[in-house]
Amino acid sequence: RGAQKIYSSDKQRPTLFCRGDMQLSLATRLLYVFSVVSTALSNPTGEHQCRLPTTKTSLFPLLDDISIENLHTLFDNGSLTSVNLVHAYIERITEINPSLRAVGEINPDALDIARALDAERYMGRVRGPLHGIPILIKACDNIATKDQMNNTAGSYALVGAKVSRESSVVTRLRDAGAIMLGKATMGEWAQCRSRKASSSHGWSAYGGQVLGAYYPQQDPSGSSSGSAVAVSIGLAVGSIGTETSGSIVNPAERSNVVGIKPTLGLTSRDMTIPISLRQDTLGPIGRTVKDAAYMLTAIAGKDTFDNWTSTQPYDVTPDYVKACNYLGLKGARVGIPRNGIDYYTDDSTKPVMAAFEKAVQTVRDAGARVIEEANFSSFDPPSFARNSSIVLDTDFVSGLADYLSSLSANPNQIHSLHDIAHFTKAHSGEEFPDRDTYVWDRQLGRNLTSSSAESWAAYQANLLMGGENGVVGALDRHKLDALIMPTFSSFHLPAIAGLPVVTVPLGFYPAQTPLKKNLKRTMVSVAPNIPFGISFVGRRWSEEKLISLAYAFEQRTMIRRKMKPYVRPTFELSDQLEPTEETPFKLKVQYRPPVFDNGQRLFGSELDLLGPLVFSDLTVGDFVNVLSRSYERGVGALKGFRGAGNGFARSHDRGWLFVRFIQRSFDDTHSRFD
Numbered sequence: 030r031g032a033q034k035i036y037s038s039d040k041q042r043p044t045l046f047c048r049g050d051m052q053l054s055l056a057t058r059l060l061y062v063f064s065v066v067s068t069a070l071s072n073p074t075g076e077h078q079c080r081l082p083t084t085k086t087s088l089f090p091l092l093d094d095i096s097i098e099n100l101h102t103l104f105d106n107g108s109l110t111s112v113n114l115v116h117a118y119i120e121r122i123t124e125i126n127p128s129l130r131a132v133g134e135i136n137p138d139a140l141d142i143a144r145a146l147d148a149e150r151y152m153g154r155v156r157g158p159l160h161g162i163p164i165l166i167k168a169c170d171n172i173a174t175k176d177q178m179n180n181t182a183g184s185y186a187l188v189g190a191k192v193s194r195e196s197s198v199v200t201r202l203r204d205a206g207a208i209m210l211g212k213a214t215m216g217e218w219a220q221c222r223s224r225k226a227s228s229s230h231g232w233s234a235y236g237g238q239v240l241g242a243y244y245p246q247q248d249p250s251g252s253s254s255g256s257a258v259a260v261s262i263g264l265a266v267g268s269i270g271t272e273t274s275g276s277i278v279n280p281a282e283r284s285n286v287v288g289i290k291p292t293l294g295l296t297s298r299d300m301t302i303p304i305s306l307r308q309d310t311l312g313p314i315g316r317t318v319k320d321a322a323y324m325l326t327a328i329a330g331k332d333t334f335d336n337w338t339s340t341q342p343y344d345v346t347p348d349y350v351k352a353c354n355y356l357g358l359k360g361a362r363v364g365i366p367r368n369g370i371d372y373y374t375d376d377s378t379k380p381v382m383a384a385f386e387k388a389v390q391t392v393r394d395a396g397a398r399v400i401e402e403a404n405f406s407s408f409d410p411p412s413f414a415r416n417s418s419i420v421l422d423t424d425f426v427s428g429l430a431d432y433l434s435s436l437s438a439n440p441n442q443i444h445s446l447h448d449i450a451h452f453t454k455a456h457s458g459e460e461f462p463d464r465d466t467y468v469w470d471r472q473l474g475r476n477l478t479s480s481s482a483e484s485w486a487a488y489q490a491n492l493l494m495g496g497e498n499g500v501v502g503a504l505d506r507h508k509l510d511a512l513i514m515p516t517f518s519s520f521h522l523p524a525i526a527g528l529p530v531v532t533v534p535l536g537f538y539p540a541q542t543p544l545k546k547n548l549k550r551t552m553v554s555v556a557p558n559i560p561f562g563i564s565f566v567g568r569r570w571s572e573e574k575l576i577s578l579a580y581a582f583e584q585r586t587m588i589r590r591k592m593k594p595y596v597r598p599t600f601e602l603s604d605q606l607e608p609t610e611e612t613p614f615k616l617k618v619q620y621r622p623p624v625f626d627n628g629q630r631l632f633g634s635e636l637d638l639l640g641p642l643v644f645s646d647l648t649v650g651d652f653v654n655v656l657s658r659s660y661e662r663g664v665g666a667l668k669g670f671r672g673a674g675n676g677f678a679r680s681h682d683r684g685w686l687f688v689r690f691i692q693r694s695f696d697d698t699h700s701r702f703d
Contacts, residue, residue, distance in 0.1 A: 089602035092117060093263030093594075097158055097320050100266065104150065104161060111143035111150075111161035111208060113606060118163050118210055120605075121598035122264050128596060131255040132165065132264060133236035134178050135211040139163070142208050149206075158323045158350070160206030165213040165268040167256045171302035172196050172269060172311065174209060182302045183217035183233025185459060186452040191438035196300040197332045198269065198311050205327040210265050214239045216252030219276060221304050221425060222453075224467035229549045230254055230280075234459045240552070241283055242594035243537075243559050248552040250279040256314050257284035262597045267315040267324050273304040273421065274524035277312050278532040282516040282562030285534050285589050287321045287579070288314045290520070291329065292569045293527030294341060299334035300435070303428035305421045306337075306479075307488055308524055316589065318533060318580040322349040325572065342570055349576050355584050357577030359396030363565075364403025364509045365389065369499075372410060373518040377545050377555045384536035385515045388563050388582070392513065395581055403507045405522070407498035413525055416487035416494075420525075422472040423479040446473060495526025500566055510574050512566040519564035529572050531579040534588035535563040558592055 089109070090099050103109035119139070122132050136142075146161045166172050171182045175195040181187040199209065214236035220228065231239030231254030239254040241247030242262050249258050253270030257280035260268050270277040272290045281288025289312045296311040303309055313324035330346045331338045374382060393399050426446050433444050443449055450469045453459045477484055496502070499522040503512060512519075516532045523530045538559045545555035553559075563582070565575045583589075 089606070091263065092121065092601055093261065093597060094316070094590075095263070095266070096317055097162055097266060097323050100162065101158070109602065109606070110147045111163075112140060112147055113602065114161070115139050115143040115163055115208060115210065117600060117602050117605060118264055120600040121262075122211070122259075124600055125262065125264070125596070125598045129240045129242060129258055129262070130214055130237040131239055131258040131262070133183075133212045133214040133233075133255065136209050137177050139208055139210050146206055146208065156204070156206035157327070158205075159202065159327050161208065162206070162266045163208045163210035164202060164324070165210055165256060165259050165265040166199065167213050167215050167253050167268065167270045171215065171219060171271060172199060173300040173302075174199050174212075176209070178209075178212055179235075180302070181233075181235050182219065183215050183235050184449070184453065185234050185456050186441055186443050186449050188235065189438065189440040190436050190443070192300055193435050193437040194300060197297040197334055198299075198301075198328045201328050201330065202269070202324075207327065213253070213255035213259050213268055213270075215256070216254055216276075219252040219271065219273060219302075219304050221273075221421070222466060222468055223464050226548045227463065227465045227467070229547055229551055231258075232464070234456070238551075241559070242596055243283075243285065243592070244553055244556040244595060246551075246553050247556070247559060248283070248547045248554040250275075250283040252276040253280045253288075253314065257281050257286055257288065260284065260314050260316055261286050262594055264598070267313055267320055269311055269324070269328065270314050271301060271309060271311050272520075272524070273308045274417070275520040277314060278516050278520050278530050278562070278564060281314050281532050282534070283560060285537075285560035285592065285594075286314055286316050287318050287534075287583070288312065288532045289321050289325055289572070289576075290523065290530040291325065291572060292529045294335075294337040294339075295329050295529075295570070295572065296325075297330075297332035297335040297338055299332055300432075302432055303425065305424035306428055307420055307424060308417075308527070310527075318531070318576060318583050319350060319353045321531075322353055322576050322580075325349050325576075329572075347573055349572060352573040352576040353580040354577050355581055356396070357579075357581035358392055359581075361397040361510045361574075361578060362400065362508060363392060363397050363511050363513050363578070364400040364503055364507050366404050366500075366503055366512055366514065367402055368404040368408050369522065370514055370518045372408065378515070378517060380538050380542065381515050381517065381536070381561045384561070385563060388535055388586070389513070391585055392582065395585060397578075399513075400507045400509060403503045403509060403512065405499045406502050406506075407494060409494065410521065413491050413494050413521070416491045417525055418471075419475075419477070419484055419487040420491065422468075422475055423477050423481065423484040426472055427479045491525035495522040495524075495528065500526060500528055501568060504568055510567070511571070511578055514564050514566060516562035516564045519566055523566055528566065528569060529575055530564050530566050531572075531575045532562040532564045533579050533583045534586075535561055536588060537561070537592045558595065560592065 089095070089103065100109070100114065119135060122135060126132050143161065149156070150161065166174065171180070173180045173192040173196045175192055179188055180190060180192055203209070214231065215233060216231050217233035220230065222228070229238065229248070230251030231249040236255070239249045239258055241249040242258055253272070253276050256268035256270040259265050261284035270280070270288070272278070277288040277290045291310050291312045293308070293310050298306070298309050298311065301309065301311065311328065313321045313328070315321035315324060326346060326349045331341055331344070389399055430445050433439070441452060443452060446469055450466050450473065453466060454461045500512060503509065515535070519530055519532070522528070538555060538557055538561070540557045542555060542557045544553055546552065547554050565578050567575045
């Protein structure tokens with residue numbers, strides 16, 4: 030494969046021709062491409078029968094293992110485009126989604142966005158590590174996008190509703206060059222609707238039932254269910270989830286991936302369908318700690334639309350990728366709050382605890398000092414559960430009304446929780462009363478608001494229990510960098526105190542594990558091969574330290590690689606980019622429509638000078654014919670760039686930007702023929 034180095038600036042890019050010899054060099058280059066192609070082909074149809082080695086060796090990592098850095102290597106050496114990547118993910122989603130339903134919607138604009146970002150890359154502009162990287166957003170969706178996709182929180186009540194502006198986190202991702210591939214399926218209203226016995230993780234009326242990929246009918250946990258499952262089986266590079274209490278870290282552990290629940294206020298909640306302003310946060314889910322760190326760096330930062338972000342102690346967001354240090358555990362002090370773990374253990378957690386004790390030794394071997402019995406001074410789960418119920422109930426009623434009031438289109442005229450409850454009970458697709466509205470009935474029955482004295486007192490009591498009497502107190506008393514806990518026990522206090530958590534894979538239930546079903550008896554929550562995780566918990570704004578510790582643990586154990594899902598898509602990058610000996614193929618030029626699509630947006634009618642050179646996918650034989658017919662006209666157009674009579678006379682810089690644009694497109698064509 031031909032390799033074309035993409036330089037980040039003109040100063041780094043070698044000058045291939047100067048203004049004086051521009052016409053001759055491009056003519057020579059066109060003739061050279063023409064001669065290479067015409068000499069290489071033996072028939073006029075463009076179908077070239079290739080003899081390849083008998084053993085096929087893929088140049089591409091598998092899509093359920095590939096990392097952001099792997100992808101940039103392939104982008105930079107010309108082996109892969111974002112269009113190729115998006116196409117592969119769409120193929121995989123189409124193949125597996127009928128079984129697992131991890132993705133609720135595919136963005137119909139995804140390929141166009143990929144083309145535009147490919148064009149930017151060819152022109153020397155790379156926005157950052159997420160440039161051209163497909164990301165899924167939770168979830169049918171409670172994180173608003175202003176495009177052709179729906180923002181429903183999984184309910185039919187909001188199908189067709191349009192937002193007045195996009196979520197600030199989505200805007201940050203777009204600015205970073207990420208491709209919004211689609212919406213991952215979620216637990217409807219972030220699991221804030223039904224009594225536990227009538228609910229199930231990952232179910233929504235609009236998206237259906239998400240299933241985990243490690244055991245048939247696996248409970249995916251929730252509510253960022255599809256976000257985690259999709260990343261685990263390679264339906265996207267990463268995803269963004271939301272967490273009020275466990276909704277990122279729990280699905281992440283059950284799908285054998287990494288989840289980061291950030292400090293409350295590190296990421297904006299603007300235009301996110303809320304549960305609680307005092308607990309909600311948005312965070313990344315990735316296959317590796319480093320991939321999650323790349324995404325967190327992109328989405329973190331202050332936002333005028335969410336004043337909680339103004340409490341951040343820095344104006345420039347840290348580069349969390351720099352925290353990924355193999356020696357991150359060396360010299361660290363970590364504690365184990367045994368009383369915060371033991372409360373949640375039972376027979377089903379014995380394999381998890383056995384793996385956890387081995388992990389503690391791994392942490393010690395990596396140079397950390399582990400403090401046993403770094404217990405919480407006050408740990409009363411029934412008490413903070415009652416307080417959380419008051420806080421979440423009062424916050425949801427007011428926060429939801431605020432979100433609904435911001436809609437620019439609201440076809441079902443949904444303006445309040447009362448409206449949603451009425452719609453849900455009347456719409457057959459919402460499966461009422463089998464899936465009840467117990468939580469909403471309780472919320473509507475409270476004679477309280479989020480600013481009432483009772484709600485405020487409950488919130489303050491939780492802050493104390495989660496902070497001074499809980500996580501922060503344990504950290505301070507023992508001078509710790511972090512706490513380590515099995516993920517199943519790790520998220521409760523950080524949720525009520527707004528503290529960060531990073532979960533990474535820890536292990537899998539062994540072969541003889543008895544099956545345990547969810548409360549609704551529709552899915553399997555414990556079974557052989559189902560994954561579980563370990564969490565690193567810290568103070569506010571300690572994400573860099575937690576990422577460093579989690580990365581060091583991940584790199585020493587590489588647990589994720591030790592078990593594959595029982596079901597996964599078969600389509601891989603090699604299926605569209607590598608031929609095999611057994612199947613002769615049509616050698617095609619994919620002349621990368623994004624180059625010209627983006628050029629049209631940049632230069633308008635000026636691009637029409639190229640005439641027949643604007644084309645998309647052609648066989649090589651077709652390309653030779655087009656190139657020969659277009660040669661004189663194309664070079665004539667390039668001559669015209671220097672003339673005072675064309676549009677480029679108005680802007681010297683604009684003209685030369687266009688010349689560089691054409692040069693890169695020809696460079697790319699040449700490299701594809703190599």
